[in-house]
Amino acid sequence: MFGFRRRPRIDDELREEAAHHLEMLIEQARAAGHSETEAAFQARRKFGNTTAIHEEVRAVHVNRILENLLQDVRYSFRSLRTNRSFAITAMLAAAVGIGPTTAVFSAVDRLLFRPLPYAHQDRLVSVGMLAPLDSNEFLFASPYFELRRHRPVFEAVTAFQAGTIPCDLTEQNPVRLRCLRVERTFLEMFGMSPVVGRTFSTGEDAPNGPRAALISYGLWQSRFGSDPGVVGRTLPLDGAAVTIAGVLPAAFEMPTLTRADILLPLALNEATERNGRALRVFARLPEGLSAAQARLQLQPYFAQALEGVPPAFRKEINYQVRSVRDRQLGDVKLVSVALFGSVLGLLLLACANIATLVLARGLGREREMAMRAALGASRLRLASQSLTECMVLALTGGAAGVVLAWVLVRTFAAMAPGALPKLDQASIDWRVLGFALAASIVSGLVFGIVPALRTPKASLIGGGWRSVGSGAGRLRTLLVSLQIAISIMLLTGAGLLLRSLWNMQSAPLGLDAGHVVTARFILGKERYGNDQRQIAFFGELEQRLASVPGAEASAITDSVPPTGGTRGRPLNTIEIEGRARPPEGTGGMAPWRFVSPGYFATLRIPIVRGRGFIEQDREAAMFSMVISDSYARSVFPNEDPIGKRMLRGPKGEWFTVIGVAGDVRNVGLSKKADPEYYVVRKPTPDLTYANQEPPIGWRAATAMVRTPLDPKLTAKAMRDTLAALDPTLPVEIETMRQRVGSQLERPRFNAILLGLFATIGMALAAVGLYGVVSFLVSQRKQEIGVRMALGATPHAIERLILGHAARWTAIGVAFGVIGALLATRALRTLLFGVPARDPWTLAAVVALLAAVAFGAAWVPSRRASRLDPLTTLRDN
Amino acid sequence: MLSADLQGSLNLIILRALSRGPNHGFGIAQFVQEGSEGLINVEEGSMYPALHRLERDKLIAGEWKVTGNGRRARYYSLTRTGRKALADAERRWSVLSKGVEKLLGFA
Numbered sequence: 017m018f019g020f021r022r023r024p025r026i027d028d029e030l031r032e033e034a035a036h037h038l039e040m041l042i043e044q045a046r047a048a049g050h051s052e053t054e055a056a057f058q059a060r061r062k063f064g065n066t067t068a069i070h071e072e073v074r075a076v077h078v079n080r081i082l083e084n085l086l087q088d089v090r091y092s093f094r095s096l097r098t099n100r101s102f103a104i105t106a107m108l109a110a111a112v113g114i115g116p117t118t119a120v121f122s123a124v125d126r127l128l129f130r131p132l133p134y135a136h137q138d139r140l141v142s143v144g145m146l147a148p149l150d151s152n153e154f155l156f157a158s159p160y161f162e163l164r165r166h167r168p169v170f171e172a173v174t175a176f177q178a179g180t181i182p183c184d185l186t187e188q189n190p191v192r193l194r195c196l197r198v199e200r201t202f203l204e205m206f207g208m209s210p211v212v213g214r215t216f217s218t219g220e221d222a223p224n225g226p227r228a229a230l231i232s233y234g235l236w237q238s239r240f241g242s243d244p245g246v247v248g249r250t251l252p253l254d255g256a257a258v259t260i261a262g263v264l265p266a267a268f269e270m271p272t273l274t275r276a277d278i279l280l281p282l283a284l285n286e287a288t289e290r291n292g293r294a295l296r297v298f299a300r301l302p303e304g305l306s307a308a309q310a311r312l313q314l315q316p317y318f319a320q321a322l323e324g325v326p327p328a329f330r331k332e333i334n335y336q337v338r339s340v341r342d343r344q345l346g347d348v349k350l351v352s353v354a355l356f357g358s359v360l361g362l363l364l365l366a367c368a369n370i371a372t373l374v375l376a377r378g379l380g381r382e383r384e385m386a387m388r389a390a391l392g393a394s395r396l397r398l399a400s401q402s403l404t405e406c407m408v409l410a411l412t413g414g415a416a417g418v419v420l421a422w423v424l425v426r427t428f429a430a431m432a433p434g435a436l437p438k439l440d441q442a443s444i445d446w447r448v449l450g451f452a453l454a455a456s457i458v459s460g461l462v463f464g465i466v467p468a469l470r471t472p473k474a475s476l477i478g479g480g481w482r483s484v485g486s487g488a489g490r491l492r493t494l495l496v497s498l499q500i501a502i503s504i505m506l507l508t509g510a511g512l513l514l515r516s517l518w519n520m521q522s523a524p525l526g527l528d529a530g531h532v533v534t535a536r537f538i539l540g541k542e543r544y545g546n547d548q549r550q551i552a553f554f555g556e557l558e559q560r561l562a563s564v565p566g567a568e569a570s571a572i573t574d575s576v577p578p579t580g581g582t583r584g585r586p587l588n589t590i591e592i593e594g595r596a597r598p599p600e601g602t603g604g605m606a607p608w609r610f611v612s613p614g615y616f617a618t619l620r621i622p623i624v625r626g627r628g629f630i631e632q633d634r635e636a637a638m639f640s641m642v643i644s645d646s647y648a649r650s651v652f653p654n655e656d657p658i659g660k661r662m663l664r665g666p667k668g669e670w671f672t673v674i675g676v677a678g679d680v681r682n683v684g685l686s687k688k689a690d691p692e693y694y695v696v697r698k699p700t701p702d703l704t705y706a707n708q709e710p711p712i713g714w715r716a717a718t719a720m721v722r723t724p725l726d727p728k729l730t731a732k733a734m735r736d737t738l739a740a741l742d743p744t745l746p747v748e749i750e751t752m753r754q755r756v757g758s759q760l761e762r763p764r765f766n767a768i769l770l771g772l773f774a775t776i777g778m779a780l781a782a783v784g785l786y787g788v789v790s791f792l793v794s795q796r797k798q799e800i801g802v803r804m805a806l807g808a809t810p811h812a813i814e815r816l817i818l819g820h821a822a823r824w825t826a827i828g829v830a831f832g833v834i835g836a837l838l839a840t841r842a843l844r845t846l847l848f849g850v851p852a853r854d855p856w857t858l859a860a861v862v863a864l865l866a867a868v869a870f871g872a873a874w875v876p877s878r879r880a881s882r883l884d885p886l887t888t889l890r891d892n
Numbered sequence: 893m894l895s896a897d898l899q900g901s902l903n904l905i906i907l908r909a910l911s912r913g914p915n916h917g918f919g920i921a922q923f924v925q926e927g928s929e930g931l932i933n934v935e936e937g938s939m940y941p942a943l944h945r946l947e948r949d950k951l952i953a954g955e956w957k958v959t960g961n962g963r964r965a966r967y968y969s970l971t972r973t974g975r976k977a978l979a980d981a982e983r984r985w986s987v988l989s990k991g992v993e994k995l996l997g998f999a
Contacts, residue, residue, distance in 0.1 A: 026944075029966065030940065030944075032964070032966070033916075033917055033940065033965070033966050034937065034940070036916065036917070036918065036963060036964070036965045036966075037916075037917050037918045037921070037936065037937070039963070040918040041918070041936070062935070062936055063935065063936050063937040064935030064936065064937035064938055065935075065937070066937060069937040069938060069940055069941065072938075072940075072941040073940050073941050073944045075941075076941055076944040076945045076948055
């Protein structure tokens, strides 16, 4: 550093200067007639404390701070090396605190904190109505036109179609792609532009305009070798030539996180479209307006929009305005916050744990510190030394934690890639490293500041007796109680999630998932453009499924439990013959499915009354339906439902109830089943979905086969069967067990993570308690010796020590239970079949922790009871 | 150790001592003791932080030399800034001390 002399030179020079000075003083004293020793003594007294002067002179030179730090760091490493077990324990504690925190940060960062790749991302909101069957808001075309025309509140609005449309690149080797229709203004409002080419023109976004497409960066790379000349070329898409207008940027992502390979123009027709297509609508708020305020200001608009909804549905509708981030988070907001909160709790626990270790070590080193203070080290200097040591621990522990985090992130993503959105992108990048560094520094400060503030007492140089009721002792017990309290909270959360998971797994599905293989597919638009082709395909498929080797039963359905599938109807719109129409808005939805006659046999859903579907039910004039048990009980409580007529067909025909099927889980595993009904698939066009896009209707279906054979063989047989019918058709094959299991992916992920954190926390708390009790025993050795000498039995000594441990544990448990009762309320929506304040879970957690705490305290208390009074009394 | 309010005076004393020519730490201490006729009596070592501070602030400059009796010692001398600072300080000091004397009624 310019202008300052280097440290070693200053030290040497000062030493020489001081030596010269002292020599002169000695000479002077000798000249005055003092003896050699007397002269040396007087000279020293006249000169003063050399160490302090050295320190002060060094402090004059500014690069001091840095040098102090380097010296402290060097000293820390040396002193930590001499006490390996302390250093390793503390570092491990720091690593298991910082590791999971960093891993969870990396998993939730993109969801909760990292800026989204959009211009004005804070002002972008999703607008629409929330209706059953779709967990996200949408608008139909006519209310959207209203919004676009008058633009109440918003600066800009744009829309795209909900969901992707399967589209086929029809070349020699057809490829199934995901297409998504967006409005021309979409890219612009989100502040994105194509890397090559341009966005859609007004003409292209108009009905029957020229066909144009924007392709994804990935498609550009894989299909066109990143050729910039791709713009203007044509793609054969579903049999029609589409011109490539541009290429989307690599970082492009839909605000709904929907993955799409190709964007097509939405081409809304303001003259004719009313409510055919569901649109995702996004808008930009003016500066300074919140989503909630916008929602309030939009009330008149929403009220008007609701008038366009059929009266029977109105009670089911809510209007919503929420930020893009909330839209992306969706139902995992709570999970991400809960997971992040619990790792922060774990980190705090680890800090408390290390602080007790550091305090214990500080007490063990009081003599050293007192000695150094006496030798002229300032109090600040000693404090900063101790803090540096903690920083060294925190940073090395943090480094180990980053390695642990890397392993954990890999494990999370492999274990449950769908547990959180963007989990596949989670990695240890600079941002995450920065977080780990910050977490380490803050932890180091937290567990370093307390011991650093303690002053060494000169009286300790000589050693001697101390009492345990000192400030440090009380602080340590408080820290132990804190660890236990956090453990209780983590364990309770984990316990509740595990019980929910267990309930979800063990609640009856209503079907037999074993030995069933499913194949899901969507027929392409070009090959199956008309009803005849679709009907022919399904007729042929049904025949061939029956001859899959070992097939006991087979079926085709449009959706498969335990999810509700794609069709649903408000219960109050279902008429029952001879009864008045139910009053408007009695609420509730009934999912329903189009199934082939083999459906119930394939899934082994019991028919509790009447019969299942047979071939005759498929005749054009037959309108048969099967209803679920709970539906039958609620609509026909004291009557025989068989033969009852209800539900009107497309031309007002009554359907006749021919059977009652057992209840099947149909809204996922985390909710109770809804009443459900079934209609048989017929070789006729699917009128309900005839005009819709994406064309889910007939074209999307699942084939199922039940066989006792190895599912791998059956999977291959099904693939072959479908390939024989149409070799270009993409098929997703899964066993029924896998389908059910994938429903448990998220709850399992949450429960495992929280369980892991809770286990680490409990282990740390146990180690902490063990450490403090051991320390108590070693500090009170003499007292214990005296007690024993005075006739206390080993048993009484054990009780004495355990009594202390029990008191600290009890305090921790008390606070932990209160904290758990407050915190787990937030988990309510994640739970299934267990209340948030479940006394049994809480009792089990307390019992577990008490047992662990007893174990941790018992070992050292046992040691105390075996102390030899003679040795302990002789020791000091 | 020197208390804070004495530190300024110590700086002034050192500058004054060096105005008579370059000197080493021991020499300066001698000057202080003799010049003040034993009235100012500080631990001599505590002068060194002051010396180093003055050197850092470029009021004095240090240089290793051999003393009259053949020993190596660090000699300090006033720099030009040091000389000016001393003149300023002496003027302020005399104004202040006159004022104080008048106030206390000695004049």
